[in-house]
Amino acid sequence: MKIVQRAADWLNITLSRRALLKLCLISGMIVGLFAHGFMFANKLPNHDDLHWYNDFSVDALILGRYVLYFFWKLFSNLSTPWFNGLLGILFLSLASFFLCDAFDVRKAWRALGVVCIMLAFPVNATIFGFMFEAHLKMLGILFACCVPWAIRRLKGGWFWAAGFAFLATGIYQVYIMLAIGLLILLVMRRAVCSALEGKPGRQVWGFALACAGAAIAGLVVYIAGNWAMTHLGGVEMRSYQGLDQMGSLDIARLPEKIMGAYETVWDYFYADMPVYTTKLMQVAQWVLVGAGIACVAVAVIGCFRAGRFAHAGLLLICAALLPLAAAGIYFMGDSIERHQITLYPLIILLLLPLLCVDGFAAGLPPLPAPRRICAAALATACLIYGFAFSMLSNQAYYRMHLAFTRAENFGNRLATRIESMEGYRSGMRLATIGHLSQEEPLIYYEYELVNRFQPFLGVRNEFDYYWYDTGLWMLTRIVGLPMTPEYGWQPETEEETALLESMPCYPAEGSIVFIDDLCVVKFS
Numbered sequence: 001m002k003i004v005q006r007a008a009d010w011l012n013i014t015l016s017r018r019a020l021l022k023l024c025l026i027s028g029m030i031v032g033l034f035a036h037g038f039m040f041a042n043k044l045p046n047h048d049d050l051h052w053y054n055d056f057s058v059d060a061l062i063l064g065r066y067v068l069y070f071f072w073k074l075f076s077n078l079s080t081p082w083f084n085g086l087l088g089i090l091f092l093s094l095a096s097f098f099l100c101d102a103f104d105v106r107k108a109w110r111a112l113g114v115v116c117i118m119l120a121f122p123v124n125a126t127i128f129g130f131m132f133e134a135h136l137k138m139l140g141i142l143f144a145c146c147v148p149w150a151i152r153r154l155k156g157g158w159f160w161a162a163g164f165a166f167l168a169t170g171i172y173q174v175y176i177m178l179a180i181g182l183l184i185l186l187v188m189r190r191a192v193c194s195a196l197e198g199k200p201g202r203q204v205w206g207f208a209l210a211c212a213g214a215a216i217a218g219l220v221v222y223i224a225g226n227w228a229m230t231h232l233g234g235v236e237m238r239s240y241q242g243l244d245q246m247g248s249l250d251i252a253r254l255p256e257k258i259m260g261a262y263e264t265v266w267d268y269f270y271a272d273m274p275v276y277t278t279k280l281m282q283v284a285q286w287v288l289v290g291a292g293i294a295c296v297a298v299a300v301i302g303c304f305r306a307g308r309f310a311h312a313g314l315l316l317i318c319a320a321l322l323p324l325a326a327a328g329i330y331f332m333g334d335s336i337e338r339h340q341i342t343l344y345p346l347i348i349l350l351l352l353p354l355l356c357v358d359g360f361a362a363g364l365p366p367l368p369a370p371r372r373i374c375a376a377a378l379a380t381a382c383l384i385y386g387f388a389f390s391m392l393s394n395q396a397y398y399r400m401h402l403a404f405t406r407a408e409n410f411g412n413r414l415a416t417r418i419e420s421m422e423g424y425r426s427g428m429r430l431a432t433i434g435h436l437s438q439e440e441p442l443i444y445y446e447y448e449l450v451n452r453f454q455p456f457l458g459v460r461n462e463f464d465y466y467w468y469d470t471g472l473w474m475l476t477r478i479v480g481l482p483m484t485p486e487y488g489w490q491p492e493t494e495e496e497t498a499l500l501e502s503m504p505c506y507p508a509e510g511s512i513v514f515i516d517d518l519c520v521v522k523f524s
Contacts, residue, residue, distance in 0.1 A: 014106045021097050023111055028093025031119040032085075035390035038397040039128045040085030062238045064226050067170025071136050087135035088128065092118050095138075095145035099182070102149035103189060103355040109379045113354045116386030117288075122276065123344045125393045129400065140171030141344070144179040147218075148186040151211065158214050165218025166225075173243070174328045174342045176219055181325035181348035183211040188318045189356045191311045192299045201310025208314060261327035268346055278392060284385035285350065291378060292352030322348070350385075353378055411474045414506075414521070415481040423514045426482040431489035432471045433500065434523035471523070486518060 015023060033040070060069040075087075096118045100111050128134045143164045150160035168175040187208045194204040229235045237243055268274070269289045273282055296319050303312035328345035357378070418424060472485040491497040496515060504511050505524045512521050 010108060013108055015108060015111065017101060020100055020106065020111055023108060024097035024100065024115055025090075025093050027112055027115045028096055028119055029089055031115055031386060031390070032089030032092065035120045035386070035393050036085060036089070036124065036128050036397070038394045038401070039125075039131060040082045042397070042401050043081050043131075061229065061235045064173060064229075064237055064243050065171060066225060066229050067167055068133070068136055068140070068172065071139060071171065072133070075136065081131045084131055084135040085128065088138035089119065091135065091138040091142040092124075095142040098142070098145045098149040099351070099355060102145075102152045102182075102186065104358070105355060109375065110354050110357075113379060113382035114351060116382045117347065117350050117354070120386040120389040120393070121344070121347045121350070122274070122389060122393075123340055123347075125396055126340045127344075137172055137341075140168050140175045141178065143168035143171065144175040145182065147179040147214070148182045151183075151186065151214065158210060161211075161214040162217035162221065165215050166221045169219060169222040170225065172341075174344060176215070176222075177325050177328035177345040178348065179218070180215050181322060181345050183215055184318045184322050184325060185348060185352060185355055187211055188296070188299070188315055191314045191318070192303070192356075195303045195306060195308040195311040201308065201314070204311060205314060208318075257329060258324060261324045261329055264327040264329070264343075265323040265346065265349065268343065269349065274340075276392060276396070278388050280384050280388040281392070284381040284388070287377060287381040288350045288353055288385070291357070291374070291381075292349060295353055295357055322352075354382070407474065408478060411471075411479040414471075415475055415479045418481065418483075418512060418519060418521075421512060421514070424519070428483050428514075429486040429489075429518045430472060430475065430481070430483040430521075431486040431518060432521045432523060433489075434505065471521070483519065489518070489520070 060066065060072060093115065096111070096115045099105070099118075100114055105111055105114065127137045130137070146164040147161045147168070150164055151157040154160045165176060165179045168179055187204070190207055191204045194201075226237075230237055269285050273285075277285070296315065300312050300315050300319075303309070303315060326346045326349050328342050357374075418430075472487065475481045476483060476485050491500050499513065499515075500520070500522065503513060503520075503522045505522055506512070512519065514520075
């Protein structure tokens with residue numbers, strides 16, 4: 001009992017800013033390594049990693065991520081997963097500190113809860129699956145978390161907040177939604193505190209408009225930079241996920257997109273949770289999101305009872321806008337199910353009770369027992385959430401590792417067969433036609449087990465490596481077959497067309513042919 005009491009006393013202490021920073025860094029590194037260490041210790045390239053190998057700079061520009069391009073050059077393009085992983089954890093740990101400092105989180109248990117959620121949010125497994133750029137994505141998250149911190153802690157904070165919003169957006173466009181969501185939380189907390197202090201509603205409304213102005217300013221600077229890149233720099237944006245339509249707004253589809261955002265939030269946390277969430281994770285999410293909703297409801301009722309109608313109205317508007325920011329769909333196209341990284345702003349709904357519970361509960365009568373019960377429930381939910389996902393994420397990475405290993409073994413067998421054929425010589429061109437199909441699997445994989453982790457998207461299964469062109473990347477870049485990839489090859493003569501049509505599909509005899517200095521492998 002003495003040990004339990006000492007632990008409870010330590011969790012309840014009020015931390016200085018220096019102690020808070022130390023706590024976030026140490027606990028963040030421990031939680032991050034525990035949750036993602038398998039990925040850092042095992043090189044698990046996915047199809048994007050294979051495609052770009054060690055230079056992502058061109059893709060960063062054509063996807064409108066020109067700030068990512070700059071930082072990519074700054075950090076170099078070495079493929080070092082252990083180093084990238086440590087940097088990613090460091091950035092997320094710092095992001096936890098900036099959030100706690102911005103929202104005056106000084107209790108140790110609440111700071112640890114923020115760290116658990118930040119480091120073990122499921123989308124992190126997806127981001128770390130893209131290990132060649134994961135650390136820079138985490139840097140973008142850090143910039144987004146610095147937006148509310150700059151407003152609270154820096155002189156001329158609005159200017160710096162706009163700058164951080166610009167940097168976050170330029171690294172990955174969806175992070176502007178994370179920054180906006182955090183600003184909404186900051187406005188909600190300020191509204192409650194302002195109501196309790198008896199300040200007029202116009203002040204907090206002015207604060208809300210200033211926050212919106214900072215976010216819009218950062219977004220405008222980003223769009224202006226993107227315009228300069230495309231119109232003056234000659235960069236042609238890809239149509240991927242609707243990125244070439246950035247800055248345009250289809251008013252007719254706006255109601256549909258708003259409803260889609262609300263449905264996404266409801267499904268993700270209640271009605272149709274992703275298949276990878278365990279029962280314990282679901283319970284923890286219900287507790288956290290439910291506690292956030294309860295906090296907002298208590299705050300609104302308190303404002304109405306105190307006659308603070310302007311404050312209550314602002315709280316209701318923020319509560320309605322928060323799911324729109326959380327869904328994060330506006331810059332990454334409409335199909336967010338196929339790209340889980342765009343769901344990162346959903347983290348703000350789990351952080352809501354931890355960041356704002358003190359402000360929302362400040363008007364309640366002093367009831368120590370209920371407060372302690374609520375604190376214990378939130379702390380337990382955060383621990384369950386972090387522990388359950390840490391176990392699950394390493395299972396996912398292990399399945400990715402098995403999938404990659406089987407794909408690599410397949411590539412080695414294919415390379416050995418090519419090298420053993422008469423007429424082969426080093427330096428020949430290599431082309432593949434067709435791709436492997438799940439309907440006719442040529443590689444064994446445990447479908448049910450791998451399918452469970454499909455939403456992580458880092459490596460869904462072996463077939464990721466054998467989409468069009470990906471077999472070339474595996475053979476030449478991973479296996480090391482000394483041939484030159486010939487991307488997008490098509491027959492140029494009637495003889496070549498007839499030969500290709502008559503060829504059987506791999507692994508049948510005759511599925512590999514040499515045409516002059518070109519080796520062609522036909523898949524289904």
